[in-house]
Amino acid sequence: MKVKVYAPAFASFQHLDDDSSMKLPEGATLNDVFRRLKIPLPLRPFLVYTVNYEKAGLNTPLNNGDVVSFLTPLAGG
Amino acid sequence: MKGYTGKILFVDLSTGRIVAEPIPDEVYESFLSGVGLGCYVLHKKIPKGADPLGPDNVLGFVSGLLTGTGSVMTGRWMAVAKSPLTGGWGDANCGGTFSPAIKRCGYDGIFFRGTSDRPVYLYVDSHKAELRDATHVWGKDAVEAEDILEEECAKKQGKPKIAVIGTSGEKQSLISGICNDHGRIAARSGLGAVMGSKKLKAVVLAGNGRITCENPELMKTISKEFTGKVRKINIPRFLSGRLLEIAANLQSRMTRVAVPDGIMAAGILKKWGTGFNNVMGVVNGDTPIKNWNGSGLDFGKSRYRNLAPDLLKQREVKRYSCYSCVVGCGGISRIEDIAEGTFRETHTPEYETVSAFGSLLLNGNLDSILYINELLNRAGMDSISAGHAVAFAIECFENGILTSEDTGGLQLAWGNTEAIVKLLKQMIHREGLGDLLADGVKAASRRIGKGSLKYAIHVGGQEPGLHDSRFDPMMGVHYCADPTPGKHTIGCFQYYNYVQLWNEVSWAPKISIYPKYEEYLASSENATKSVAISCYKQVIDGIGGCLFAMTMGVHNWNPFRMLNAATNWHKTADEYLEIGMRIQTLKQLFNIREGIDPRNNRAHPRMAGNPPLENGPLEGKSVPIHEMVALYWEHMGWHGETGIPAKETVEKLSLTDFVA
Numbered sequence: 124m125k126v127k128v129y130a131p132a133f134a135s136f137q138h139l140d141d142d143s144s145m146k147l148p149e150g151a152t153l154n155d156v157f158r159r160l161k162i163p164l165p166l167r168p169f170l171v172y173t174v175n176y177e178k179a180g181l182n183t184p185l186n187n188g189d190v191v192s193f194l195t196p197l198a199g200g
Numbered sequence: 201m202k203g204y205t206g207k208i209l210f211v212d213l214s215t216g217r218i219v220a221e222p223i224p225d226e227v228y229e230s231f232l233s234g235v236g237l238g239c240y241v242l243h244k245k246i247p248k249g250a251d252p253l254g255p256d257n258v259l260g261f262v263s264g265l266l267t268g269t270g271s272v273m274t275g276r277w278m279a280v281a282k283s284p285l286t287g288g289w290g291d292a293n294c295g296g297t298f299s300p301a302i303k304r305c306g307y308d309g310i311f312f313r314g315t316s317d318r319p320v321y322l323y324v325d326s327h328k329a330e331l332r333d334a335t336h337v338w339g340k341d342a343v344e345a346e347d348i349l350e351e352e353c354a355k356k357q358g359k360p361k362i363a364v365i366g367t368s369g370e371k372q373s374l375i376s377g378i379c380n381d382h383g384r385i386a387a388r389s390g391l392g393a394v395m396g397s398k399k400l401k402a403v404v405l406a407g408n409g410r411i412t413c414e415n416p417e418l419m420k421t422i423s424k425e426f427t428g429k430v431r432k433i434n435i436p437r438f439l440s441g442r443l444l445e446i447a448a449n450l451q452s453r454m455t456r457v458a459v460p461d462g463i464m465a466a467g468i469l470k471k472w473g474t475g476f477n478n479v480m481g482v483v484n485g486d487t488p489i490k491n492w493n494g495s496g497l498d499f500g501k502s503r504y505r506n507l508a509p510d511l512l513k514q515r516e517v518k519r520y521s522c523y524s525c526v527v528g529c530g531g532i533s534r535i536e537d538i539a540e541g542t543f544r545e546t547h548t549p550e551y552e553t554v555s556a557f558g559s560l561l562l563n564g565n566l567d568s569i570l571y572i573n574e575l576l577n578r579a580g581m582d583s584i585s586a587g588h589a590v591a592f593a594i595e596c597f598e599n600g601i602l603t604s605e606d607t608g609g610l611q612l613a614w615g616n617t618e619a620i621v622k623l624l625k626q627m628i629h630r631e632g633l634g635d636l637l638a639d640g641v642k643a644a645s646r647r648i649g650k651g652s653l654k655y656a657i658h659v660g661g662q663e664p665g666l667h668d669s670r671f672d673p674m675m676g677v678h679y680c681a682d683p684t685p686g687k688h689t690i691g692c693f694q695y696y697n698y699v700q701l702w703n704e705v706s707w708a709p710k711i712s713i714y715p716k717y718e719e720y721l722a723s724s725e726n727a728t729k730s731v732a733i734s735c736y737k738q739v740i741d742g743i744g745g746c747l748f749a750m751t752m753g754v755h756n757w758n759p760f761r762m763l764n765a766a767t768n769w770h771k772t773a774d775e776y777l778e779i780g781m782r783i784q785t786l787k788q789l790f791n792i793r794e795g796i797d798p799r800n801n802r803a804h805p806r807m808a809g810n811p812p813l814e815n816g817p818l819e820g821k822s823v824p825i826h827e828m829v830a831l832y833w834e835h836m837g838w839h840g841e842t843g844i845p846a847k848e849t850v851e852k853l854s855l856t857d858f859v860a
Contacts, residue, residue: 129458129459129460129461129464130458131458131460132451132454132456132457132458132713133450133454134458136458136712136713139712141710141712142712143459169439169446171435171436173432173433173464176429176433176463177432190461193460193461194435194467195458195460195461195464195465
């Protein structure tokens with residue numbers, strides 16, 4: 124399956140294609156996305172993220188076509 | 201039934217004649233409403249060479265095409281006129297509740313020409329429009345005047361909506377704006393001075409007409425989809441504003457840029473409003489410091505942390521939203537500890553104001569900024585320009601160009617809160633040195649002379665927004681290339697990346713991740729991005745859209761879908777971008793007609809990093825702004841060397857009638 128991932132710039136983009144999509148095995152969870160993005164463990168509690176714009180946890184199961192979004196503050200105002 | 205009324209109201213203040221004029225459907229299909237309709241009308245009604253403060257100038261209050269149609273985040277109105285500050289195209293916009301009130305009176309826009317011989321206000325409801333005496337509110341500040349007129353014109357169905365100038369507009373300060381909703385302000389371009397020159401104190405709207413939409417069910421579905429997402433995105437309570445500072449630190453070290461999902465920022469706006477950037481911008485380099493000549497190191501952690509979003513939030517007693525907004529980044533805050541202050545509350549100051557009177561002046565006193573915010577909102581003075589004017593004066597004083605004799609004894613210095621407040625009061629009352637500064641830094645430096653020009657940060661006469669072009673080079677392009685120079689709301693790389701136009705617009709370059717250094721290159725791809733975002737912004741300003749909704753991404757907040765639902769036009773995104781290009785080109789043609797040479801809209805050398813800063817996150821950064829501007833002109837179909845729209849472009853956009 125494929126999920127769309129809006130990853131933070133400090134993540135690894137190795138597993139993301141040009142459409143920012145990531146291929147994952149069936150039954151994958153958000154934790155698998157974090158692992159592929161190589162998000163450092165100490166940072167994880169401070170990140171704000173959603174799956175399909177809903178609050179999610181690392182064990183949230185993913186489905187084909189899901190959207191995983193990370194908060195990236197816009198400079199501005 | 202297409203979301204617009206098909207009519208404007210035209211008021212001649214010299215003769216008192218008020219007429220409704222029909223606007224053909226083709227005009228909306230070519231220019232939308234808002235800034236586009238404003239530009240169309242002004243081009244036709246203002247004679248070439250008109251004095252911006254004379255009777256020939258035309259001042260318009262225009263609603264957005266989508267305002268009131270059931271769409272969300274589309275409640276902004278646009279003020280338009282020839283700008284007395286820049287001598288060219290002038291516009292400014294504001295949220296609140298005034299935009300739908302224009303349409304509820306049965307018009308898409310209300311335009312004024314001429315000059316009244318005594319102070320007046322225009323009253324409009326669904327049945328009548330009349331000029332009324334405003335002598336009793338002339339001399340009152342914007343909030344006092346609004347209170348009086350609100351009471352005077354209240355009807356059974358509620359209070360009217362009012363746009364009003366404060367004392368700065370009356371005194372024709374060239375950095376004055378037009379206020380609504382008790383101190384919100386359409387601040388830029390000096391349009392308050394145009395209103396003051398016409399002796400028009402206020403526009404009072406009490407109509408109750410229905411605003412139409414071609415396909416309300418579809419609009420409801422689109423709005424619900426967006427609203428549903430925004431409601432669910434929240435920042436957990438335990439995450440404090442310090443997180444933003446840490447994120448900014450990280451951001452300043454990043455060597456690459458990724459495409460974000462802009463709607464996630466809704467959580468930040470809901471929690472902190474635009475004040476989220478107060479410290480973040482200082483840390484990552486977005487915020488100009490010490491009149492664009494310093495860094496966070498000059499400001500100092502202990503001072504800039506006094507402006508932290510969490511501290512500002514502690515002052516907030518109420519949150520509010522503009523019309524049709526589902527985010528609600530506005531608020532009302534308590535003012536404390538200002539001995540000379542008489543105000544208890546103010547609108548929570550926006551980031552721009554906090555930075556203009558904070559980092560730009562090395563002022564870490566939050567109370568003074570809350571107080572200054574209320575002073576400016578009541579006077580109706582643009583905080584961006586006013587902050588730059590004070591910074592200019594401080595630097596002139598520091599370098600011996602101004603003396604205590606010039607300042608009336610004020611010892612101007614960075615971070616001297618008391619002197620800053622006193623100087624600002626001089627500006628508002630147009631007394632002493634303040635009289636010079638009240639017309640912006642360009643006019644002040646011309647009158648002061650003595651080499652003061654090198655401390656006057658402006659582009660084409662207008663002071664730039666508080667976003668550093670050395671941090672986001674495309675911001676610098678639009679500070680210079682936009683027909684209203686100095687505006688921070690037209691385009692930058694961050695906006696482009698957040699909006700993700702490539703999802704809808706066939707020619708918008710697609711990106712996923714790229715090295716940050718590419719933003720500092722004068723490249724064809726960057727120019728195409730600049731064209732795309734600036735034309736898109738014209739569409740947003742044509743529909744009454746909110747900048748922050750725009751940055752949530754076209755995949756989340758889609759004005760093209762909303763426009764088609766409201767009008768049944770079935771246009772593609774490419775066609776809407778062409779409308780944006782038409783509006784932007786018409787504004788440029790207006791400037792050319794008025795004798796503006798676009799090549800003179802040059803960034804102050806500091807804005808281009810010339811010389812580069814020696815420390816902080818922008819250390820060593822310089823930007824080839826004018827090469828980038830020339831490429832932008834070329835990609836707009838304007839001459840790359842002069843910025844004049846090419847004949848073929850004028851023909852392609854069907855603007856031939858507008859060229860003399």
